[in-house]
Amino acid sequence: DVKVTQSSRYLVKRTGEKVFLECVQDMDHENMFWYRQDPGLGLRLIYFSYDVKMKEKGDIPEGYSVSREKKERFSLILESASTNQTSMYLCASSLEFTGGEEIGNTIYFGEGSWLTVV
């Protein structure tokens, strides 16, 4: 089974702190994603990466950065945490998109990291 592991399930940070959220996948997937989930808004894409050291902005990248130094690990960084970044953060990974109808096109999610900024 594919496993996407988010190391921190619950964090409480102070405004202005630098925050690292770590995500590791064990299936050699090319693509990795960071989403945030807020009630009534669904999931919104923050950043994604399609290869080591490659990254692309998603729909809401402001206030965030990412790092992908190794294929299996994708980190989300909040340079200076603010209260409006209190949210649930979900990491996901998938194989390279081939356009065919293989199950390999499935995107797998981690359990989520609940971040509270006070």
Next chain:
Amino acid sequence: GEDVEQSLFLSVREGDSSVINCTYTDSSSTYLYWYKQEPGAGLQLLTYIFSNMDMKQDQRLTVLLNKKDKHLSLRIADTQTGDSAIYFCAERPAGGTSYGKLTFGQGTILTVHP
């Protein structure tokens, strides 16, 4: 940009069928997905449908796709209390530069009561 819309709440009685609806705007969508999220957990893939299909059935789950109206539905037969969760509809656009990004709806909170 792409947009996916769902109603926020659905309440059904145990044993009845549940139908969760979703509309989307991107006509180039290749895959449409249904994910389930239980309290405190991540997203679990329930089922998906390729855009050249009209229907897909998987045990108690039936997915209907009306590509003309850009409407997707998930029917859960014989709904149980364990089906209570948030259900997300998501679409995946075509194109090699999409890298598999998904656009999600807001999620429908399904409550099953005895």
